[in-house]
Amino acid sequence: MRKCLMLASLIPALMGGCPPPEPTDGIDLSVRGELFLKISRPLGRASADVTAHVIDREAGFLIFQVLELSRTQVLGVDGTALEHRFLDLPGWVSATVMVLAPPNAHSITFSNDGEIRDMLVTAVNETSITAPSAGETVSSSGFTLLWSPSAEPGVLVTVSIEGDVPDPERPGSTMRSIETLSDRPDSGTLSIGSQELAKYLPGTIEVKLARHRTANQALGFRGGVVIVEASDRRAFSLGT
Secondary structure, eight states: EEEOOOOOOGHHHGGGGGOOEOOOHHHHHHHHEEEEEEEEEETSSEEEEEEEEEETTOOOTTTOEEEEEEEEEEEEEEEOOBBOOOOOOOOOOEEEEEOOOTTEEEEEEEEEEEEEEEEEEEOOOOEEESSSOOOOEEOOOOOEEOOOOOOOTEEEEEEEEEEEEEOOTTTTTTTOOOOOEEEEEESSSSEEEEHHHTTTEEOOOOOEEEEEEEEOOOOOSSEEEEEEEEEEEEEEEEEO
């Protein structure tokens, strides 16, 4: 079995290779930098995982050039500096922060050579899958995913399905594959049909439900977004 990792922000990797991160020397981030920052909290955890990266919007058409922030360019969440850690992708930074009690918000800062910008984002409410039950057998012809909906403004959900599929490069072997249903209404119900499940082999599939809100960054970059999400994950048995 091998792992198939699909990252939307690394599209060039699917097009023959992704360039290594470039330093920000001589680059005005207010003109060329685009920030992508996510604060993600799994159900029941008192902490949230933060990941971030910056791309160069002037690198060229269809080239997602990741920029490596200098030591004097520091992103922070709730007073914790984001740093490049061992498992991070090249040029990415991350941290783990505690989930704050009310006002239930996260403070984000960017220190750019001593000039500090900040913004506040409100966390989304936790979400929990209510049906099917963990370990329940679901049909490959489709099933309905249920959860407790939220009345929060500007909130959507994304559902990811991960399971084994035949490996086209290694007959008789399998690989992991992820199907994503993005930006759906937080209505408390979503039908997952045969079209989404047809490629998966019978066995265990993992379904992740992520409730999220997106805000435009206000930290001095040319553009970009901050995403706050809360998620739940369940494993089901996919039948025939």
